[in-house]
Amino acid sequence: MTWLLVIAGAAVGAPLRYLTDRFVQARHDTAFPWGTLTANVLGSLLLGVLTGAATLGDHRLHLLIGTGLCGALTTYSTFSYETLQLVGVGARLYALINLALTLTSGLGAFSVGHAVAQAMST
Template identity: 65%
Template sequence: MNWLLVIAGGMVGAPLRYLTDRAVQSRHDTVFPWGTFTVNVVGSLILGALTGAAAAGAASSHLQLLLGTGLCGALTTYSTFSYETLRLAEDGARFYAAVNVIASVVAGLGAAFAGVSIAEALWA
């Protein structure tokens, strides 16, 4: 039963990642990977909120599997982040590569902390 929840979340998360990436990137005329940045930050926010809700007893283990492992696991992408950063560096856009690393880590952690804070405010 648990694996069905992970699959269901992944079935939503993977196409959502692709569609979000394409929609966001098409609106920016730059080599910076805004689409991947966006899905990773949004996924961090969702996972932070889910973690906060679970800590407050407001999220079941089934919801954690569906949204945390399934949806966020398919929505966020460390491999694409790594590939795009490497590609930027190899193509001579080292500044953008460095900004991608720093901004992704800072924004991802900030979004996760914000998600936990929001959940604590709602369920504490």
């Protein structure tokens, strides 16, 4: 039964990731993958909130939102592909910026979400 929760979360997360990417990328006339960065940071923030509120929820919520939705919303494979594509076309500075922004923003968003959830639960 738990796999159904993961599937249900992913069924929302995957289209949300695609729509987020298209929405954000359509507003930028650049090779930089702003859409993927945005989806990854939003997913990290959501996972941070969920993890920070872990004491309040049950494991089914974590499967639905954490594993399913956030797992499908965030995408390490697309981040890797787009970063290597930037290197391949000679945009090494963009690739380095993408790497640094994705790592720092993702970890930062997770930390903020976790801290906010912890503060709200006390």
